[in-house]
Amino acid sequence: MKKILICISSFFVLTGVYSNSSAYEYPIKDPFVATIIGTSEAFKAEVPENVNVKTKKLKVFKDRKTPDIFWYDENLKYFLAPQKGAAPLIFVIAGAGSDYNSSKINMLLRVFYQAGFHVVTLSSPTHPSFIVSASSNSVPGNLQEDSEDLYNVMELVWEDIRNDLAVTEFHLTGYSLGGAQSAFISKIDEGRKTFNFNKVLMINPPVNLFNSVRIFDDLLVNNLPGGLDKMDEFMAETMDLLSEIYVMGDFVDINEEFFYEVFKTLKATPEKLAAIIGITFRIFAADMYFVSDVVRKGGYIVPQSLALTSTSSLTDYMSVSFRISFLDYFNEYFYPYFQAKYPNLSKQDLIASTSLKSIEDYLISSKKIGLMTNQDDFILASDELDYLKRIFKSRAKIYPTGGHLGNIDYKDNVEYMLNFFKH
Amino acid sequence: MINKYLLTIIRLLILLLSFGVLTGCSLAPKQQDKIIPAQRTLSDNEDITYPMRIYDPWEGFNRSIYKFNAKFDQYVFLPVVQGYEFIMPKIAQTGINNFFSNLSELSNLINSILQLKPKSSLHALSRFLINSTLGIAGLWNHASTWGILEYQEDFGQTLGHYGVGDGPYLVVPIMGPMNARDGFGLLVDSLAYNVVYWSAFNFSTHQVAGATFSLTRAINMRKQTKFRYYQSGSPFEYDLVRYLYTQSRKLEIAK
Numbered sequence: 116m117k118k119i120l121i122c123i124s125s126f127f128v129l130t131g132v133y134s135n136s137s138a139y140e141y142p143i144k145d146p147f148v149a150t151i152i153g154t155s156e157a158f159k160a161e162v163p164e165n166v167n168v169k170t171k172k173l174k175v176f177k178d179r180k181t182p183d184i185f186w187y188d189e190n191l192k193y194f195l196a197p198q199k200g201a202a203p204l205i206f207v208i209a210g211a212g213s214d215y216n217s218s219k220i221n222m223l224l225r226v227f228y229q230a231g232f233h234v235v236t237l238s239s240p241t242h243p244s245f246i247v248s249a250s251s252n253s254v255p256g257n258l259q260e261d262s263e264d265l266y267n268v269m270e271l272v273w274e275d276i277r278n279d280l281a282v283t284e285f286h287l288t289g290y291s292l293g294g295a296q297s298a299f300i301s302k303i304d305e306g307r308k309t310f311n312f313n314k315v316l317m318i319n320p321p322v323n324l325f326n327s328v329r330i331f332d333d334l335l336v337n338n339l340p341g342g343l344d345k346m347d348e349f350m351a352e353t354m355d356l357l358s359e360i361y362v363m364g365d366f367v368d369i370n371e372e373f374f375y376e377v378f379k380t381l382k383a384t385p386e387k388l389a390a391i392i393g394i395t396f397r398i399f400a401a402d403m404y405f406v407s408d409v410v411r412k413g414g415y416i417v418p419q420s421l422a423l424t425s426t427s428s429l430t431d432y433m434s435v436s437f438r439i440s441f442l443d444y445f446n447e448y449f450y451p452y453f454q455a456k457y458p459n460l461s462k463q464d465l466i467a468s469t470s471l472k473s474i475e476d477y478l479i480s481s482k483k484i485g486l487m488t489n490q491d492d493f494i495l496a497s498d499e500l501d502y503l504k505r506i507f508k509s510r511a512k513i514y515p516t517g518g519h520l521g522n523i524d525y526k527d528n529v530e531y532m533l534n535f536f537k538h
Numbered sequence: 539m540i541n542k543y544l545l546t547i548i549r550l551l552i553l554l555l556s557f558g559v560l561t562g563c564s565l566a567p568k569q570q571d572k573i574i575p576a577q578r579t580l581s582d583n584e585d586i587t588y589p590m591r592i593y594d595p596w597e598g599f600n601r602s603i604y605k606f607n608a609k610f611d612q613y614v615f616l617p618v619v620q621g622y623e624f625i626m627p628k629i630a631q632t633g634i635n636n637f638f639s640n641l642s643e644l645s646n647l648i649n650s651i652l653q654l655k656p657k658s659s660l661h662a663l664s665r666f667l668i669n670s671t672l673g674i675a676g677l678w679n680h681a682s683t684w685g686i687l688e689y690q691e692d693f694g695q696t697l698g699h700y701g702v703g704d705g706p707y708l709v710v711p712i713m714g715p716m717n718a719r720d721g722f723g724l725l726v727d728s729l730a731y732n733v734v735y736w737s738a739f740n741f742s743t744h745q746v747a748g749a750t751f752s753l754t755r756a757i758n759m760r761k762q763t764k765f766r767y768y769q770s771g772s773p774f775e776y777d778l779v780r781y782l783y784t785q786s787r788k789l790e791i792a793k
Contacts, residue, residue: 447578
């Protein structure tokens with residue numbers, strides 16, 4: 116989904132307006148706008164463009180047969196940015212639907228590399244490539260089990276690179292869903308002790324995954340004029356709007372200037388912005404549902420006995436997947452899977468297990484874990500921000516604005532992250 | 539006029555197409571005895587419209603070419619581009635890109651005139667004149683520095699401008715996503731390109747130079763294209779690309 120998000124969000128590249136003087140000067144006050152646009156060049160922390168990054172590959176399960184249509188995902192890829200001498204190593208875990216090469220990951224890689232860390236970036240267990248090649252159950256969304264999968268991958272990565280690197284200590288961070296997983300991984304590590312993490316930073320994590328995903332889903336359902344049946348019309352209208360702006364203004368190219376104009380036009384309609392975030396999320400979710408079903412032969416979207424090949428049309432499956440809400444997925448696919456595995460598991464139990472609250476004691480007592488998030492991060496349900504403040508106390512850094520991850524590469528935030536790991 | 543470059547390309551295409559057809563057939567889904575429908579299916583309700591569906595009657599064939607292109611990229615095209623980037627100094631790479639971009643003003647000019655667009659015609663003509671002379675055969679792009687920007691026009695856009703529809707979606711070997719209209723447009727553009735430049739540079743008598751020209755042009759074109767197959771991670775990448783291609787062409791034609 117991140118490529119689509121980039122696609123859509125690059126419609127909104129903004130060039131540093133909306134300045135407002137206060138202690139924290141992140142320039143965008145609206146959480147949705149911040150989420151889509153991110154930080155404009157002028158306010159970004161400076162990072163080096165050219166970093167020595169190696170793309171590495173792992174075969175996680177030696178005897179797993181990859182489905183034909185996912186032939187390109189047989190191996191799990193990751194980035195390694197190694198320092199020349201001895202240095203701490205930091206693992207960075209991507210957010211929902213993002214891989215080791217997403218734009219946010221690339222930014223974090225450069226931030227930490229520049230500050231002298233070896234950096235390893237990992238795809239989210241919700242990303243298709245991870246579901247295909249590295250997930251033990253291929254049903255993403257269970258925080259504990261997905262984090263165990265990530266831990267296994269991290270151990271394999273360490274096996275893969277340990278002879279080439281001098282590592283002084285280990286750190287861990289992740290954003291969004293990857294932030295929540297970081298905490299679970301840290302807890303797993305207390306038992307398995309492969310890394311003995313020195314510091315762990317959670318960036319804009321959900322408190323309860325179930326709540327956060329529902330919030331994303333509602334953004335679409337509540338803001339799409341005419342509801343889901345009219346998604347086609349909405350997208351066509353948005354595209355027509357783009358072409359109208361393009362033709363009216365004297366634009367030579369689809370460039371920043373053009374996106375800025377588009378953004379100005381769209382800004383008048385916050386529902387549209389919310390719907391765009393919602394569509395982006397829905398595309399990511401559809402990817403995840405479909406890939407999981409194919410890998411597991413679940414018979415949910417694709418008939419169980421049908422073997423898809425690289426020439427099979429997937430268009431109908433895409434259309435079907437787009438129509439599946441998160442609640443549908445949870446009730447019809449996710450819960451039945453775990454219920455079959457643990458017969459006494461209730462829906463409430465399962466929802467509770469997708470929450471940070473399930474490891475609350477560990478979060479309270481473990482001083483190595485820190486939190487960075489925003490007051491206006493809309494993936495948090497109403498009382499969840501207070502919950503985070505209560506649990507993390509002085510270890511919580513909460514910025515007034517930024518939406519969901521919009522300010523992650525803002526100067527102050529980057530400085531905070533680096534200070535966190537260096538002290 | 540015999541055009542060797544074009545002939546080679548056409549031969550190559552026929553070869554690849556027949557290869558694609560063969561693999562396309564051999565990869566056709568094996569018929570299962572009995573298929574139980576999935577839990578979730580498309581609705582029978584005709585009022586429901588599903589987004590991002592594009593007319594694509596040759597989908598199976600297109601998908602096999604899509605996969606072929608990905609492999610060709612992986613094993614041939616991208617390694618060659620990397621080799622080129624490794625041996626060629628940065629400044630030379632820029633010069634070469636400017637050179638080919640200057641030659642493509644021909645297509646911009648012809649198609650701007652065909653669409654009766656004075657401004658972009660003027661831009662194409664003045665860019666070509668400025669960059670060919672002051673920019674020394676197009677190696678430097680002074681025109682852009684002076685604010686005379688490039689308006690990209692091709693014959694596919696010209697056809698679209700006069701109301702020719704997209705036609706079936708098409709994935710062309712090596713070239714990538716297209717539709718029937720733009721594929722035909724590309725053929726016409728390359729014909730014009732080769733007729734003019736083949737005789738201008740006298741490649742008929744200097745075949746090695748002609749081959750080098752074509753190869754460098756292809757490498758430069760791939761280098762300038764940021765797209766990488768299967769990098770989106772989405773299982774529906776083929777569909778997404780098909781949709782985005784169609785939409786972006788719509789924008790370009792509207793302009």
